Amino acid sequence: MLRALGRRTWPPVLAILIALVIWQVTVWSGWKPSYVLPGPAAVFEALGEQLATEKFWIAIATTMSRALVGFGISLALGTAIGLAVSSSRVLRAAVGSLITGLQTMPSIAWFPFAILLFGITEQAITFVVVLGAAPSIANGVISGTDDVPPQLVRTAQVLGARGASLYRHVMVPAALPAYLAGLKQGWAFAWRSLMAGELLVIIAARPSLGVQLQFFREFADTAGLISTMIVILVVGVLVDRVFSVMANRVRANRGLGVVRL
Amino acid sequence: MTSSEVAIRVDSVSKSFGRAGREVAALEKVSLDVAEGELVCILGQSGCGKSTLLNLVAGLEKPTSGSIDLGGRRVGMMFQDANLFPWLTVRGNIDLALRLSGVPREARAERIDELLDIVRLPGTGSRRPHELSGGMRQRVALARSLAQDCQILLMDEPFASLDAITRDAMHDQTERIWAERGLTILFVTHNVRESARLGDRVIVMAPGPGRISHDVRNSLPRPRRMEDVAVATAAGALHDALQLRDDEAARA
Numbered sequence: 001m002l003r004a005l006g007r008r009t010w011p012p013v014l015a016i017l018i019a020l021v022i023w024q025v026t027v028w029s030g031w032k033p034s035y036v037l038p039g040p041a042a043v044f045e046a047l048g049e050q051l052a053t054e055k056f057w058i059a060i061a062t063t064m065s066r067a068l069v070g071f072g073i074s075l076a077l078g079t080a081i082g083l084a085v086s087s088s089r090v091l092r093a094a095v096g097s098l099i100t101g102l103q104t105m106p107s108i109a110w111f112p113f114a115i116l117l118f119g120i121t122e123q124a125i126t127f128v129v130v131l132g133a134a135p136s137i138a139n140g141v142i143s144g145t146d147d148v149p150p151q152l153v154r155t156a157q158v159l160g161a162r163g164a165s166l167y168r169h170v171m172v173p174a175a176l177p178a179y180l181a182g183l184k185q186g187w188a189f190a191w192r193s194l195m196a197g198e199l200l201v202i203i204a205a206r207p208s209l210g211v212q213l214q215f216f217r218e219f220a221d222t223a224g225l226i227s228t229m230i231v232i233l234v235v236g237v238l239v240d241r242v243f244s245v246m247a248n249r250v251r252a253n254r255g256l257g258v259v260r261l
Numbered sequence: 262m263t264s265s266e267v268a269i270r271v272d273s274v275s276k277s278f279g280r281a282g283r284e285v286a287a288l289e290k291v292s293l294d295v296a297e298g299e300l301v302c303i304l305g306q307s308g309c310g311k312s313t314l315l316n317l318v319a320g321l322e323k324p325t326s327g328s329i330d331l332g333g334r335r336v337g338m339m340f341q342d343a344n345l346f347p348w349l350t351v352r353g354n355i356d357l358a359l360r361l362s363g364v365p366r367e368a369r370a371e372r373i374d375e376l377l378d379i380v381r382l383p384g385t386g387s388r389r390p391h392e393l394s395g396g397m398r399q400r401v402a403l404a405r406s407l408a409q410d411c412q413i414l415l416m417d418e419p420f421a422s423l424d425a426i427t428r429d430a431m432h433d434q435t436e437r438i439w440a441e442r443g444l445t446i447l448f449v450t451h452n453v454r455e456s457a458r459l460g461d462r463v464i465v466m467a468p469g470p471g472r473i474s475h476d477v478r479n480s481l482p483r484p485r486r487m488e489d490v491a492v493a494t495a496a497g498a499l500h501d502a503l504q505l506r507d508d509e510a511a512r513a
Binding site: 151152154155156157158159160161165169170173174176250253254255256 | 319321336337338340342344346347348349357358361362389390391392405409
């Protein structure tokens with residue numbers, strides 16, 4: 001058990017060590033002065049200091065609650081749109097390619113419009129986060145139901161499943177792995193859009209991870225800046241892990257290949 | 262097994278696929294009566310429309326012309342792949358079939374145990390489809406079809422991808438359940454020996470377009486075995502019937 005854990009732990013640990021070494025060597029080479037590019041030691045010291053401040057936890061709470069609200073709305077909206085489009089030929093013809101189009105649109109391009117619509121407000125941020133995440137989730141539903149093996153559908157029809165019961169008992173459960181993949185991608189888009197939003201839509205007296213980034217840049221505090229970026233990366237990866245674990249559990253239950261974490 | 266009542270009446274059914282003007286005829290004026298309790302094998306090479314005929318009887322497709330009358334009998338169907346739902350356990354798969362045919366929740370658990378006993382798979386209920394062998398999966402599929410309380414069972418090459426030993430065991434089980442339940446079975450196969458082993462009647466089909474070329478009665482006593490000399494002889498005759506048709510085709 002411990003050995004198995006060790007076998008799975010050492011590759012990422014080694015990768016992080018190599019990255020730290022490259023970073024440290026770059027600093028030592030004197031390519032940039034150390035106040036512009038501090039070394040790992042200085043950054044982790046800054047991270048430690050940050051974690052000890054109340055402001056940091058308020059910032060992370062603000063950011064996470066925005067992420068939760070934005071992703072929650074995307075989940076509801078994306079799922080509903082996905083189900084509607086996958087079950088209606090007319091809707092698919094009308095908006096099917098539009099959904100994919102929205103997915104390729106960089107979410108930062110929505111911000112000027114969102115700010116004109118909603119002003120410098122929470123709604124502006126949520127609006128863009130939802131536009132970033134919902135299409136991926138909808139596409140997960142659509143590709144999931146499209147890829148249900150036709151022989152399973154026939155079998156279900158022979159068993160007497162029609163219309164809504166066919167959807168409920170066969171199409172939806174069959175589409176679950178693709179749906180989870182859509183959620184995972186949706187989360188990645190939501191998190192990216194949120195960071196862009198927090199840099200562009202700065203609401204007074206509301207500290208957030210994005211505001212922290214701006215703050216450290218203005219004070220030319222690179223160590224603080226990089227430590228905040230590490231926090232953003234870690235949060236993004238941790239949430240992604242949650243979806244990966246869920247997806248693997250579902251896949252393992254069905255005898256499908258499991259993606260090693 | 263010899264009831265005179267007709268369970269399946271196929272009346273000059275034609276079926277073509279494709280767009281108007283470019284249709285390909287899969288079946289042309291096929292007529293067939295199957296008596297209640299009969300086990301009828303449909304034998305033919307691929308492309309002769311035997312699966313199409315089965316899909317039409319199952320109601321999965323509509324005939325282009327002609328009619329099919331089952332007298333209101335319930336139909337179950339098995340395919341070459343077991344097509345178990347991979348997200349459900351063995352119990353879950355049978356439970357869904359019961360549920361879709363309107364069996365109330367309280368009655369379902371007991372019925373599932375009963376059905377697993379019938380296909381000789383007690384104690385496997387909590388397993389997942391991917392944990393089962395091919396033969397076990399087909400037995401679950403059989404239990405799932407029986408869960409619908411069907412009177413007619415359509416089997417589309419259900420044992421074609423099983424090894425010979427498992428297939429022989431499945432023949433025995435199919436025969437036993439057919440006799441116990443008084444089912445009417447339409448069994449599609451391209452295996453001549455299998456049709457001689459199982460069928461009361463063997464319908465030989467010919468391609469281009471699909472039609473019935475021979476209707477052979479097979480009254481060998483049961484139980485039969487694949488290795489029986491009589492079965493081999495019957496298979497030989499059926500083979501000749503298939504061959505004869507090929508010669509006709511070559512001459513035409």
